Amino acid sequence: MPAASITTVPVPLGDRAYDIFVGRDLLHEAGARIAALGARAAAIVTDAHVGPLYAETLAQSLKQQGLRAAIVTVPAGEATKSYASLETVCDAVLEAKIERGDLVVALGGGVVGDLAGFAAAVVRRGVRFVQVPTTLLSQVDSSVGGKTGINSRHGKNLVGAFHQPSLVLADTALLDTLPLREMRAGYAEVVKYGLIDDAAFFAWCEKNWQGVFAGGPERDEAVAQSCRAKAAVVVRDEREDGDRALLNLGHTFGHALERITRYESARLVHGEGVAIGLCLAFRFSASLGLCPEADAARVEAHLAATGLPTRLAQVSGGCGTVDELLDAMAQDKKVKGGALTFILARGIGKSFIAPGIAVDSVRAFLEKEINASRP
Numbered sequence: 001m002p003a004a005s006i007t008t009v010p011v012p013l014g015d016r017a018y019d020i021f022v023g024r025d026l027l028h029e030a031g032a033r034i035a036a037l038g039a040r041a042a043a044i045v046t047d048a049h050v051g052p053l054y055a056e057t058l059a060q061s062l063k064q065q066g067l068r069a070a071i072v073t074v075p076a077g078e079a080t081k082s083y084a085s086l087e088t089v090c091d092a093v094l095e096a097k098i099e100r101g102d103l104v105v106a107l108g109g110g111v112v113g114d115l116a117g118f119a120a121a122v123v124r125r126g127v128r129f130v131q132v133p134t135t136l137l138s139q140v141d142s143s144v145g146g147k148t149g150i151n152s153r154h155g156k157n158l159v160g161a162f163h164q165p166s167l168v169l170a171d172t173a174l175l176d177t178l179p180l181r182e183m184r185a186g187y188a189e190v191v192k193y194g195l196i197d198d199a200a201f202f203a204w205c206e207k208n209w210q211g212v213f214a215g216g217p218e219r220d221e222a223v224a225q226s227c228r229a230k231a232a233v234v235v236r237d238e239r240e241d242g243d244r245a246l247l248n249l250g251h252t253f254g255h256a257l258e259r260i261t262r263y264e265s266a267r268l269v270h271g272e273g274v275a276i277g278l279c280l281a282f283r284f285s286a287s288l289g290l291c292p293e294a295d296a297a298r299v300e301a302h303l304a305a306t307g308l309p310t311r312l313a314q315v316s317g318g319c320g321t322v323d324e325l326l327d328a329m330a331q332d333k334k335v336k337g338g339a340l341t342f343i344l345a346r347g348i349g350k351s352f353i354a355p356g357i358a359v360d361s362v363r364a365f366l367e368k369e370i371n372a373s374r375p
């Protein structure tokens with residue numbers, strides 16, 4: 001049998017440089033790659049869905065390399081990015097006697113990665129961590145770039161730290177067990193890279209999305225290309241002093257919806273918020289005369305074709321009032337001097353950072369969007 005092909009994406013961040021490996025069946029050989037980091041023990045943090053599927057394979061692979069491995073399991077879902085779960089994970093990592101030279105290994109989606117990464121950032125004032133992302137979203141986005149954190153009742157990801165992983169192992173075969181809803185959610189972040197600055201990649205997505213979902217070679221290609229795109233931005237601007245904010249395309253609206261739906265995964269998951277947010281960002285840009293209406297329509301048509309929500313009316317249990325949406329957006333991390341910053345677009349692949357957006361123009365746009373969706 002020919003060896004499965006593995007793509008390596010370097011993230012050259014000086015003394016925080018690391019590699020992302022993308023390919024099928026990386027989990028079985030994960031122990032050797034992780035052991036090469038020189039730790040003696042690892043705390044594998046996972047969730048209640050992923051743990052039973054993959055944690056034992058990873059633990060065995062680590063043990064074969066002579067590492068001590070403990071497994072810490074948290075509940076699945078966005079509500080787990082909380083102060084309470086942070087305490088649970090930090091205590092469990094300490095209980096497992098993980099030293100500074102050891103590792104926290106995040107085995108799961110973005111929820112586990114963000115939570116475990118933040119625990120690693122603060123336990124003993126910083127231990128190293130490895131990302132083993134198991135959702136499409138975490139393989140193409142959250143495992144790369146070092147943003148870690150939890151949610152607050154005030155808003156998404158408002159408590160956190162930049163803490164880069166030491167290694168990312170994206171085993172695309174693990175996505176074979178991912179529910180379709182979560183595959184779609186992750187796909188919204190794939191499309192985002194095309195919309196930011198790569199119109200050719202967006203066109204590739206329109207043509208190849210079914211292969212990505214089905215697990216053909218297109219899946220590995222989409223994951224590797226997304227990681228290359230994200231790594232390039234992170235290397236330019238690790239701590240979001242400038243360009244990195246482009247990765248927030250669709251998120252000012254999306255994060256507001258996640259707060260309004262109280263981080264209840266049954267109502268809305270992050271990628272669905274991003275899908276609606278991407279469409280809103282393009283329609284808002286069109287309403288300001290910045291972007292052709294046809295481009296906004298093309299974005300919506302593609303996301304809708306994959307089964308993603310694209311309109312506020314599709315938020316289960318309601319999207320809240322305009323005032324509630326604006327109130328949630330006021331806590332966005334891109335706010336400067338009280339003014340909103342949006343990522344807007346002059347067209348597909350032509351996104352830009354737009355500071356100082358008047359609240360009144362956002363209000364008028366949202367009123368129109370909400371009224372348009374009334375029966």
Ligand SMILES: NC(=O)c1ccc[n+]([C@@H]2O[C@H](COP(=O)([O-])OP(=O)(O)OC[C@H]3O[C@@H](n4cnc5c(N)ncnc54)[C@H](O)[C@@H]3O)[C@@H](O)[C@H]2O)c1
Pocket residue numbers: 047048049050053076077078081108109110111112114134135136137138141142143144145146147148157174175176177178179182185186269270271
């Ligand atoms: N740090 C970053 O840069 C960054 C980037 C994007 C998103 N995020 C964050 O990531 C989170 C969303 O991550 P997500 O979409 O991966 O959600 P998630 O972690 O909640 O995972 C989605 C669901 O899929 C299940 N699951 C995971 N892998 C599976 C597998 N292989 N087989 C079967 N089930 C599996 C999980 O248990 C969960 O129920 C949000 O909190 C978001 O804010 C962070």
Ligand SMILES: O=C(O)C(=O)C[C@@H](O)[C@H](O)[C@H](O)COP(=O)(O)O
Pocket residue numbers: 141145147156157189240244245247248251333
């Ligand atoms: O890595 C980034 O930078 C991103 O903005 C990627 C986003 O997809 C991700 O959802 C991120 O967590 C949002 O960051 P935040 O700073 O707005 O919380």
Ligand SMILES: [Zn+2]
Pocket residue numbers: 141189251270274
């Ligand atoms: Zn995101």
